[in-house]
Amino acid sequence: MDTTWECIVVGAGAAGLSAALVLGRARRRTLVVDAGRQSNLVAHGIGGLLGHGDRAPADFYATGREQIAAHATVELRHGEVVSGGQEEGGFVLELGDGSRETARRVLLAIGVGYRYPELPGIEERWGHSVFHCPFCHGWEVRDRPLGVLDQGGGTGVHQAILLRAWSDDVTLLSDGPAELDADEAARLGAAGVGVDERPVAGLVGPHRTLAAVEFADGGERPLGGLLVPVVRAQRGTLAGQLGATTAPAGPLSSGIVQVDPTTFATSVPGLYAAGDIGTNMPSVANAVAAGASAAAMMIHGLMTEAGELASTGRGAEDDDVDRRRRAEQRPGSSA
Numbered sequence: 001m002d003t004t005w006e007c008i009v010v011g012a013g014a015a016g017l018s019a020a021l022v023l024g025r026a027r028r029r030t031l032v033v034d035a036g037r038q039s040n041l042v043a044h045g046i047g048g049l050l051g052h053g054d055r056a057p058a059d060f061y062a063t064g065r066e067q068i069a070a071h072a073t074v075e076l077r078h079g080e081v082v083s084g085g086q087e088e089g090g091f092v093l094e095l096g097d098g099s100r101e102t103a104r105r106v107l108l109a110i111g112v113g114y115r116y117p118e119l120p121g122i123e124e125r126w127g128h129s130v131f132h133c134p135f136c137h138g139w140e141v142r143d144r145p146l147g148v149l150d151q152g153g154g155t156g157v158h159q160a161i162l163l164r165a166w167s168d169d170v171t172l173l174s175d176g177p178a179e180l181d182a183d184e185a186a187r188l189g190a191a192g193v194g195v196d197e198r199p200v201a202g203l204v205g206p207h208r209t210l211a212a213v214e215f216a217d218g219g220e221r222p223l224g225g226l227l228v229p230v231v232r233a234q235r236g237t238l239a240g241q242l243g244a245t246t247a248p249a250g251p252l253s254s255g256i257v258q259v260d261p262t263t264f265a266t267s268v269p270g271l272y273a274a275g276d277i278g279t280n281m282p283s284v285a286n287a288v289a290a291g292a293s294a295a296a297m298m299i300h301g302l303m304t305e306a307g308e309l310a311s312t313g314r315g316a317e318d319d320d321v322d323r324r325r326r327a328e329q330r331p332g333s334s335a
């Protein structure tokens with residue numbers, strides 16, 4: 001009996017679960033290995049996901065797992081892939097329990113770690129009244145006095161002006177002297193964003209709610225929400241071990257795996273990456289879409305390899321990309 005999986009999906013967050021569903025519906029022998037630490041688990045809900053108004057993340061993932069469990073060709077396993085490598089015709093992965101699994105295709109859907117600034121009072125409010133993404137959490141704090149913490153990462157002015165879409169009362173907290181050039185100062189002024197330069201000491205308020213930011217001088221500023229900068233970084237070294245090329249680090253991310261934006265193929269044939277690990281536009285909706293697309297591409301590739309689909313000699317994934325590009329180039333095409 002062939003013990004090689006057609007596909008191993010590493011990670012069962014939005015991207016991995018979405019991929020597993022598509023693979024299961026196409027009756028592909030698939031193993032999903034997941035450590036159960038989706039990045040948004042602490043959040044009050046999932047903001048901005050069509051059909052799931054503010055749904056608790058844990059509930060969303062549980063429903064996804066239930067839906068996938070109805071597909072006999074998919075095994076969902078709790079665990080961690082601790083190392084991996086390429087071998088002829090596919091990949092070998094080692095799990096934390098010492099077992100080894102082989103597969104012809106691997107989808108990395110392992111998400112990223114989100115590192116927020118160290119500040120007393122931030123941890124318990126993270127994903128509630130303290131957040132990094134206005135599109136995810138801005139609606140919940142709309143019309144309140146809002147702050148944007150800027151510790152010199154270069155994005156504070158942009159974020160503060162953006163946050164005006166949710167509140168007329170936005171203050172940039174520069175946590176020390178604000179180093180604004182004339183253009184930035186003018187743009188903040190035009191947007192009606194104030195600047196508070198006092199060094200920040202901590203956050204206060206009942207439970208997960210934010211009532212005010214406290215300054216080192218003992219003063220306070222009432223706030224109903226705080227946008228903070230995060231650095232998103234790869235969880236572990238698995239992508240590198242498998243040979244995937246990583247995009248250059250930017251101010252807000254380090255170690256995002258380079259993928260084709262249509263197929264989610266990495267630089268390694270047969271290795272795909274979907275969700276936060278392969279994007280600078282992280283969201284649950286994008287992760288669901290990426291996982292579904294990657295799975296469809298893997299199914300094309302597997303069926304081409306098996307001689308069921310006609311081969312272009314370059315793999316069905318490439319063929320599909322080529323067809324899309326040709327369609328886009330046709331005059332009058334809206335594809």
Ligand SMILES: Cc1cc2nc3c(=O)[nH]c(=O)nc-3n(C[C@H](O)[C@H](O)[C@H](O)COP(=O)(O)OP(=O)(O)OC[C@H]3O[C@@H](n4cnc5c(N)ncnc54)[C@H](O)[C@@H]3O)c2cc1C
Pocket residue numbers: 010011012013014015016033034035036037038039040042043045046047048049079080081082109110111112114126127136137235236238274275276277282283284285287
């Ligand atoms: C606090 C917070 C709040 C957010 N709120 C929103 C929101 O309201 N709306 C929105 O659209 N987006 C939100 N986001 C972003 C959104 O959560 C992510 O973009 C999305 O969930 C990414 O999905 P993913 O499947 O790529 O990764 P994840 O959901 O992080 O899932 C990855 C999974 O892979 C597992 N894993 C990692 N390494 C291994 C390994 N080696 N072996 C086995 N398993 C492994 C992890 O344990 C995890 O279960 C938020 C993010 C954060 C941090």
